[in-house]
Amino acid sequence: MIELSNIKKAFNQGQPNEYWALHGIDLTVEAGKVTAFRGPSGSGKTTLLTIVGCLSRPTHGRVRFKGEDISGLPERFLTDIRRQSFGFVFQQFNLIRGLSALENVILPAFPTGRPRAELVTAAGELFDQLKLGHRSAAKVEWLSGGEQQRVAIARALINNPEVIIADEPTANLDTALSKEFMAILEGFTAAGKTVLLTSHDPLVVESSAVHRVVGMRDGRLTED
Amino acid sequence: MRIWLEKQRHLIDFTLASLARRKTKNIGLLLAYTLLVFVLASLTLFTQALRTEATFVLAGSPEVILQRMVAGRHDLIPPGYLDKIGRIRGVQKKEGRLWGYYYDPVLNANYTFMARPADEVADGHIMVGNALARERGLALHNTVSFRSYSGKLFTFEVSGVLSPDSELLSADLVLLSENDFRSFFEYPAGHYTDIALSVANPQEVRTVATKLSSALPDSRPILREEVLRTYQSVFDWREGIILTVLAGAILAFAILAWEKASGLSAEEKREIGILKAIGWETGDVIRMKTWEGLLISLTAFLLGFIAAYVHVFHFGAAVFEPVLKGWSVLYPKFTLVPAVEGLQIATLFFFTVFPYTAAVLVPIWRAAITDPDAVMR
Amino acid sequence: MRPSSVALGVLAVLAGVCLLIFGLFFRLTVEDEQKLTASRALVEKLGLTDLALFTEARYTRHPTQADLHSALQDHPGAFDHFPSGSLLPPPAILTQPHAHLAGKTTSPD
Numbered sequence: 288m289i290e291l292s293n294i295k296k297a298f299n300q301g302q303p304n305e306y307w308a309l310h311g312i313d314l315t316v317e318a319g320k321v322t323a324f325r326g327p328s329g330s331g332k333t334t335l336l337t338i339v340g341c342l343s344r345p346t347h348g349r350v351r352f353k354g355e356d357i358s359g360l361p362e363r364f365l366t367d368i369r370r371q372s373f374g375f376v377f378q379q380f381n382l383i384r385g386l387s388a389l390e391n392v393i394l395p396a397f398p399t400g401r402p403r404a405e406l407v408t409a410a411g412e413l414f415d416q417l418k419l420g421h422r423s424a425a426k427v428e429w430l431s432g433g434e435q436q437r438v439a440i441a442r443a444l445i446n447n448p449e450v451i452i453a454d455e456p457t458a459n460l461d462t463a464l465s466k467e468f469m470a471i472l473e474g475f476t477a478a479g480k481t482v483l484l485t486s487h488d489p490l491v492v493e494s495s496a497v498h499r500v501v502g503m504r505d506g507r508l509t510e511d
Numbered sequence: 512m513r514i515w516l517e518k519q520r521h522l523i524d525f526t527l528a529s530l531a532r533r534k535t536k537n538i539g540l541l542l543a544y545t546l547l548v549f550v551l552a553s554l555t556l557f558t559q560a561l562r563t564e565a566t567f568v569l570a571g572s573p574e575v576i577l578q579r580m581v582a583g584r585h586d587l588i589p590p591g592y593l594d595k596i597g598r599i600r601g602v603q604k605k606e607g608r609l610w611g612y613y614y615d616p617v618l619n620a621n622y623t624f625m626a627r628p629a630d631e632v633a634d635g636h637i638m639v640g641n642a643l644a645r646e647r648g649l650a651l652h653n654t655v656s657f658r659s660y661s662g663k664l665f666t667f668e669v670s671g672v673l674s675p676d677s678e679l680l681s682a683d684l685v686l687l688s689e690n691d692f693r694s695f696f697e698y699p700a701g702h703y704t705d706i707a708l709s710v711a712n713p714q715e716v717r718t719v720a721t722k723l724s725s726a727l728p729d730s731r732p733i734l735r736e737e738v739l740r741t742y743q744s745v746f747d748w749r750e751g752i753i754l755t756v757l758a759g760a761i762l763a764f765a766i767l768a769w770e771k772a773s774g775l776s777a778e779e780k781r782e783i784g785i786l787k788a789i790g791w792e793t794g795d796v797i798r799m800k801t802w803e804g805l806l807i808s809l810t811a812f813l814l815g816f817i818a819a820y821v822h823v824f825h826f827g828a829a830v831f832e833p834v835l836k837g838w839s840v841l842y843p844k845f846t847l848v849p850a851v852e853g854l855q856i857a858t859l860f861f862f863t864v865f866p867y868t869a870a871v872l873v874p875i876w877r878a879a880i881t882d883p884d885a886v887m888r
Numbered sequence: 889m890r891p892s893s894v895a896l897g898v899l900a901v902l903a904g905v906c907l908l909i910f911g912l913f914f915r916l917t918v919e920d921e922q923k924l925t926a927s928r929a930l931v932e933k934l935g936l937t938d939l940a941l942f943t944e945a946r947y948t949r950h951p952t953q954a955d956l957h958s959a960l961q962d963h964p965g966a967f968d969h970f971p972s973g974s975l976l977p978p979p980a981i982l983t984q985p986h987a988h989l990a991g992k993t994t995s996p997d
Contacts, residue, residue: 342788363792370790381785384778385532390525395789397521400514403890442789523892531891565939567924571932578953608935612946621943623950625934640940676923677930682940683949705953707935738937738952741979806895813902820909839943848924851914 288318288481289339289450294348296334308334310506311348317499318449321472321482325492326503332485333454335503339483340452341369370395374443376453380435382427382442388414388434389423392441399446406445413441417471433464440471451475453484457491465490472496522799526806541811544767548815548863549822550830551760554753555855556823557831558746560847565742568680569735573707574716576733577723590701592727599722601715607703609692613657613685618646620840624685626692634688636670642682642841644672659695667691678843764863768870775874783878796879797872804868812863816856824849952979 296309308331316322316339324332337343338350341357350358357368382391392413393406414420417437427435436456443451457465465488473496475482486492492500502509530537577596579586593607609626622643632638639649649655649669656666673681692698708723710716720732746753775783783796791799822828827846828835836842916924930936942948 363794366787366790366792375788377788381781381788383782383785386528390528394525394786395791397525398518398791398795400518400521402517403521403524446790520890520892520896523895524890527891527895564924568927568931569937569939571928571930572937573935576935576937576953606935612949621946621949623940627934642940673930674926677927679939679941680927680930680936683943684934684940686934733937733953737979741952742939806899809899810902813899813906817902817905817909820913824913835941837942837944841940841943843940848916848920849914851910 288353289316290314290349290351291316291335291339292349292351294335294338294345294350296331296338296343297346300346308506309338309345312506312508314501314508316481316483318481319476319479320498321476321484321496322499322501323492323497324483324485324501324503325487326485326509328487329505330503331506332503334506336452336454336483336485340373340375340450341365342375370398370446372449374446374448374451376436376439376443376451376456378455378458380439382435382438384428385426387424387426388419388430388438388441391427391438392445395442396445409445410441413444416474417441432459433467436460436464436468448480450481450483453482455485455487457486457488462490469494469496519798519802522795523802523806526799526803530803537807540767541807543763544807544811544863544867545815545818547760547764547767548812548859549818550756551859551863552816552819552856553822553828553830554746554756555859556819556849556851557828557847558753559852559855560823560850562743562745563850564679564847565745566739569738569742572735572738574710574713574735575708575720575723577706577708577727578731578733579705579727580729580731587699588703588706593703593706595727596706596723597726599719599726601710601712601719602708603711604709606707608705608707609689609698610704611696615657618840620646620683622683622685622841624687624692624695626689627686629688632670632686632688634690635668636688637667637691638671638673638684638686639669640673640681640684641675641678642843643685644669645844646841657695659697661697665691665695675844679845682843683841764866768866771867772870772873775878779875780878783875784881787879787881793879796875800872800875800879801868804871805864808864808867812860816859820849823847954979 291312291314294309294312294314295307298306298308312335324335326332334343338345338358345358348358349356352368352372357365360368383394386394389407389410392410393403396406396409410423411420414423417440419434419437419441422430422434422438427438430438436459443453456468460468469491472482472484472494476496476498484491491497577588579588579592588607593605596602596605611624613622613624614620615622620643627638637655644650647655649672651669651672653669654666655669656664658664667687673684673686687695693700708719710719716734716736720734723730723732786796787793822830824847827844832842937952938950940949942951
């Protein structure tokens with residue numbers, strides 16, 4: 288479903304502090320499966336995820352999504368694809384402070400022009416699934432870590448994307464909440480979604496919910 | 512179309528939720544902005560209306576007024592002066608006028624005394640302007656005394672009060688008969704204050720004035736067009752107090768806009784990054800910010816303008832009254848007739864709405880076009 | 889109520905009031921016209937030349953009839969002694985060139 292050909296990514300290119308995060312990644316990600324990327328910090332996992340999820344472009348190489356080359360698309364189309372097909376759950380959650388959980392969740396759908404009533408209903412369903420129903424009107428800064436993560440997950444799902452990308456999803460959670468998260472992952476698979484995630488956590492990487500583990504080191508894939 | 516509308520409403524929802532996070536600051540901003548527009552719009556409406564009314568009303572003043580000068584100052588018109596004018600073509604009527612000032616120590620006010628023909632005011636009677644009547648508590652048939660400059664006390668009976676609608680013109684007028692005028696001021700017999708001439712053809716007025724100056728070199732003609740021109744530049748923006756108010760308002764406005772335009776906080780940058788990361792395009796972010804600027808500036812402009820309209824045309828520009836009144840004791844009570852000049856209102860609109868909206872957009876431009884991957888870090 | 893509905897509603901109402909003002913109220917009513925015509929008639933009858941706005945002093949009361957030559961009037965800084973001096977510019981007649989007054993007379997006085 289997702290094919291990466293010789294992806295290279297550099298930061299501050301041409302300047303004295305030029306840094307190559309990825310040195311040529313070739314990878315095929317299967318649809319409908321959970322793929323975990325593991326590796327020490329600085330190995331380029333997060334960079335790879337941002338490229339896959341259309342948040343940035345590779346310096347060299349091509350990304351193909353469902354057979355279509357997306358790395359060269361103009362911003363407009365790239366954003367369209369990102370909105371429709373990819374849902375992001377950030378390590379820091381990145382919710383907008385001062386707004387309620389509900390408002391945060393429906394935010395990604397605003398540019399689509401869908402009627403608000405429809406969005407509120409969809410968000411309500413997600414809240415129910417994630418057991419957040421009672422907290423929908425609360426301001427996000429008042430939510431607990433686990434609740435915030437579930438809001439972040441709901442936000443990633445509002446546009447019903449095919450691919451979920453999660454960066455270190457259990458880094459800020461305790462064991463119980465981590466296990467809950469893995470159960471949610473299994474739910475995604477059951478719904479036919481593809482999942483990519485990065486993690487240090489053995490609980491995640493060695494879990495049965497994960498179908499494939501990809502190792503990375505110094506911007507290259509390693510044997511796993 | 513429906514989708515576009517719904518999308519704009521979503522953007523407005525977000526903007527309002529975002530503004531609501533700092534409610535006090537943003538309401539204060541709105542109020543300050545509205546006040547600014549209110550002051551500027553009041554000024555514009557008031558001066559425009561006053562000028563229009565003055566121009567209309569003073570179109571009835573005499574075509575030429577002839578004054579006589581001695582050693583650079585006004586002097587009286589001596590007997591026989593009128594005849595010196597002779598027959599100048601185009602002059603329909605020439606009339607010696609008698610008028611002067613009187614200082615009333617009772618009110619510390621200055622009045623303008625004018626002599627009128629006997630059929631208007633009889634000897635021993637006066638007609639007074641409404642403001643004067645109000646301040647001195649005079650009504651029809653009351654008597655009032657004035658001490659002349661020679662020390663004698665003159666008593667008059669009020670035979671009429673001029674219409675309150677004309678207070679702007681007649682606030683301090685006292686109309687009395689010619690005989691009374693001359694005895695009150697001990698005016699030398701046969702002398703007049705100035706001469707009013709009426710000329711039938713408006714094109715002829717300048718020629719008549721030139722002929723008059725050559726016939727009477729010590730005279731100074733004042734034309735009606737000069738009178739009108741004086742009042743067309745009343746409250747001109749170049750004048751002292753108006754300029755100060757304008758400068759103050761513009762400065763306040765510039766500070767407001769500068770505060771907005773002087774860059775984003777790290778929090779705001781991060782939020783724009785988040786919006787882009789979750790699926791908003793650059794265009795969406797910019798549209799949302801434009802709505803923020805427009806909502807505040809449009810509301811402030813409309814509110815300020817409506818308030819200014821009510822202030823000027825229903826409350827007689829009460830806020831400006833202390834300034835206009837200055838140290839006058841007699842100040843006319845007048846409500847102006849609404850007169851709009853679209854150009855000035857449009858200028859005010861463009862100078863308040865666009866700079867502010869631009870100021871809101873400028874700092875986010877850079878943030879809106881960067882790639883969102885910085886958010887991941 | 890949805891915030892955007894409130895905001896757009898408020899704007900619409902305000903814009904409506906403004907349009908009303910421009911459409912209806914910026915016109916002379918019959919009453920206004922009568923008052924103005926009456927005032928103009930008074931000006932014609934009495935031969936008035938100035939508005940009675942600045943009644944603080946004699947020389948501020950009739951700005952259009954002000955002296956040509958005396959720069960200080962009766963008092964140094966006269967026009968600026970009262971606020972009205974900063975509201976009214978010098979009448980046009982005082983700032984125009986008066987070359988025609990420098991001509992020779994054709995007949996002795």
